[in-house]
Amino acid sequence: MIELDEIDHKLLRALAQDATQSAGALGRQFGLSQPATWRRIDRLEKAGIISGRELVLDAEKLGFGVTVFLGVKLATKGRVSLQDFERAVSAIPEVQTVEHVLGLYDYRLRVVARDLSDFERVLRRRIMTLPGAGDVEANVLLSEENLPGPLHHG
Amino acid sequence: MQPDDTDRRLLRHWQSDPDLSMADLAERAGVSASVAWRRLEKMRREGVIGGVRARVNWRALGYAVQVSLRITLEKTNPRAFDEFLVAARTIPEVNELQTFLGRVDVRLSVLARDMGHYQQVYREQILSLPHIADLEALMHVAEIKNNTALPL
Numbered sequence: 001m002i003e004l005d006e007i008d009h010k011l012l013r014a015l016a017q018d019a020t021q022s023a024g025a026l027g028r029q030f031g032l033s034q035p036a037t038w039r040r041i042d043r044l045e046k047a048g049i050i051s052g053r054e055l056v057l058d059a060e061k062l063g064f065g066v067t068v069f070l071g072v073k074l075a076t077k078g079r080v081s082l083q084d085f086e087r088a089v090s091a092i093p094e095v096q097t098v099e100h101v102l103g104l105y106d107y108r109l110r111v112v113a114r115d116l117s118d119f120e121r122v123l124r125r126r127i128m129t130l131p132g133a134g135d136v137e138a139n140v141l142l143s144e145e146n147l148p149g150p151l152h153h154g
Numbered sequence: 155m156q157p158d159d160t161d162r163r164l165l166r167h168w169q170s171d172p173d174l175s176m177a178d179l180a181e182r183a184g185v186s187a188s189v190a191w192r193r194l195e196k197m198r199r200e201g202v203i204g205g206v207r208a209r210v211n212w213r214a215l216g217y218a219v220q221v222s223l224r225i226t227l228e229k230t231n232p233r234a235f236d237e238f239l240v241a242a243r244t245i246p247e248v249n250e251l252q253t254f255l256g257r258v259d260v261r262l263s264v265l266a267r268d269m270g271h272y273q274q275v276y277r278e279q280i281l282s283l284p285h286i287a288d289l290e291a292l293m294h295v296a297e298i299k300n301n302t303a304l305p306l
Binding site for chain 1: 169212296301
């Protein structure tokens with residue numbers, strides 16, 4: 001693991017908010033030259049600390065009014081059933097994230113839908129019919145904040 | 155504004171490869187660069203596009219433990235939600251905060267270097283948050299799919 005200093009943390013924090021900022025603009029903000037800033041960003045990418053970039057879209061304005069988090073318990077367990085479940089659930093376009101978790105549920109899913117009746121269709125036709133799916137708990141997302149997390153700032 | 159097929163096509167290609175240059179994006183979507191630029195600029199202005207952000211891999215930063223804390227709040231106090239959220243935002247190890255309609259009221263994603271660190275954050279910071287009625291933890295084992303893309 002590479003050692004990061006305070007400036008690396010500030011760069012990460014800035015890029016996690018807006019990855020379109022140029023190395024020159026970020027450098028001016030943090031008192032670095034453009035090449036020095038570029039080298040630091042390159043190092044963060046090569047170390048896998050910046051794992052990629054993502055487009056932030058307003059789901060509601062694009063017609064996806066409902067986001068639901070599902071906790072799913074598998075009815076049968078075993079190596080094969082985990083793999084079957086994971087493969088099938090990952091192929092559903094409305095399912096954005098699939099996390100394998102330990103606790104009350106086996107998987108945590110994030111699902112987008114146009115509205116509640118569209119969500120019901122996805123739930124009944126696609127999720128409840130997944131191989132091995134057992135108990136499902138649904139919580140409808142009301143609000144969401146992404147925080148910087150444990151990065152220094154100043 | 156209602157995004158049309160061209161808008162959706164642009165967004166579909168862009169979200170599947172956020173590093174694309176404007177010229178490549180326009181080509182994949184089958185429109186001229188100036189049309190692409192105008193469409194994206196309009197969607198940016200109207201808030202359909204919020205921006206592009208870097209994804210931080212916390213594991214590579216040394217945060218091996220990620221826990222989802224699902225919290226039910228004491229709803230007898232009308233200020234419970236607000237007071238809880240204000241306090242939760244000040245914990246540096248919390249990197250996501252969501253509120254729900256359902257059995258769970260709030261979810262916090264908590265990052266920690268190891269189980270010892272997690273226990274410290276849990277005892278010293280999480281348990282002192284106001285208005286918690288019930289709390290359960292889901293420990294993150296593996297990410298199977300993470301695609302914030304919309305099925306446009």
